Amino acid sequence: MIENPSISVTILLACIILALGGNEVKCTRRDENASGVPWNQKVNNTIQVDVGDVYDCIDVNLQPAFSHPLLKHHKIQMEPSSLPLSISTKFPSIHAMPPTQLSLIECPTGTIPIVRNNKRVHKLAQAIDKVIRKDEQQEVAGFEYLDVLYGTRAKINIYEPKVKNNSKDLSASWIQIKGTQKVGRADGIGAGSWVYPSYSGDNLARFHVAWVDGLKNTICPDHDCGAFIQVSSSVGLGGRLKPVSIYNGPQYIIDVTIFKDPLTKNWWVSYGEQNIHIGYWPREIFHFMKDQCNYAFWGGYVQGPTASSHSPQMGSGHFASEERGKAAVIRNILVVDKENMYATPDARKARLVTTSSSKYTAKAYGDGYNDYGVHTYYGGPGAFV
Structure with a gap:
């Protein structure tokens, strides 16, 4: 569901100390290509943020997506032609949660930040460790929807569920839309926390975004596979989300929108109430959702070689029945209709879903539906000890 060779050279960058949101940020000397960015793509700056993440600022026109064979002649779109419209843009203040923050990098205008990660060297032509095999295990808990839609918006409660260090499993709090042709043939895009x-x-x-290639059954996070075109010079994909929620304590959310541009047919991701445009998946890369989707999911999932047999936590690590402040929640779930308007999902075409109720559960928030969308609790301890 939700899933050439480098030439070694030495580049010396002037090292300076910058201030960014109160966090120490510095330019560093880089002696190897750990980000997977081809060396023919000029690195404007290299920036280190407070948790040790290192970002390379790459020319927006030379980012990995433009190495994709289907995008050789793609003309970059720097902003959507229009945004989904809403009769009311105000969400209820009751039980309001403050936003957690994405990693903000502030690359120079005309460049985008791409995270370096020495744990895994990016390979631009394929997904890393994310081919969905027959033995790949997955469990889900949340809210699913079977109807035509053109996007979605939701507020995702952010926790840090426990996942064993020595496993290859992941735990996600996620929103996803898919275009399904038949079983085993579905394009998908999503965003949220891993x-x-x-x-x-x-x-x-x-914070990650991801594309599912419906023909190859691969999941491509962020800039892996060269499928996502980023336009934001400040949002660092793969960056830390903070602060995070605490069980029976302060709660934090991210506000994410995924929608189809009605003019260009590209699929955009925006963040926050101000609709900060992060980037988009171009229409050219899709097989089954060039025009619309027919499935959506909001909630949590765990995936990996041992995600069912030795399951990690999901959400807060507590069951949905514990509700507000204790169970993870996705709230204010809206869909985008064919008129490019936000709408509440049709209750007749939606349902709660749980694949292993002894490990994870899902539950409607209050009556589940109101004028501000759909709300659902989800999560559980899995088999984590």
């Missing part, structure tokens, strides 16, 4: 130690090298909640 805790994925074998990918990021730590147990932190990190």
Whole structure:
């Protein structure tokens, strides 16, 4: 579901100390290509943020997507032609949660940040460790929808569920839309939080976007596979989300929108109430959702070689029945209709779904439906000890 060779040279960058949001940021000397960015793509700056993440600022027109064979003649779109419209843009203040923050990098205008990760060297032509095999295990808990849609918006409660360091499993708090032709043939795109130690090298909640190639059954996070075109010079994909929610304590959310541009047919991702445009998946890369989707999911999932047999936590690590402040929640779920308007999902075409109720559960928030969308609790301890 939700899933050439480099020439070694030495580049010396002037090292300076910058200030960014109160965090120490510095330019560093780089002696090897750990980000997977081809050396013919000029690195404008290299920036290190407070958790040790290192980002290379790459010319927006030379990012990995433009190495994709289907995008050789693609003309970059720097902003959507229009945004989904809403009769009311105000969400209820009751039980309001403050936003957690994405990693903000502030690359120079005309460049985008791409994270370096020594734990896994990017390979631009394929997904890393994310081919969905027959033995790949997955469990889900949340809210699913079977109807035509053109996007979705939701507020995702952010926790840091526990995932074993020595596993290749991940735990996600996620929104996803898919275009399904038949069983085993579905394009998909999604966004949200992953805790994925074998990918990021730590147990932190990190913001990711991902594309599912419906023909190859591969899941491509962020800039892997060269499928995602980023336009934001400040949002660091794969960066840490902070602060995160605490069980029976402060709660934090991210506000994410995925939608189809009605003019260009590209699929965009925006963040926050101000609709910060992060980037988009071009229409050319899709097989089954060039025009619309027919499935959506909001909630949590765990995936990996031992995700069912030795399941990690999901959400807060507590069952949905514990509700507000204790169970993870996705709220204000809206879909985008063919008129490019936000709408509440049709209750007749939606349902709660749980694949292993002894490990994870899902439950409607209040009556589940109101004028501000759909709300659902989800999560559980899995088999984590």
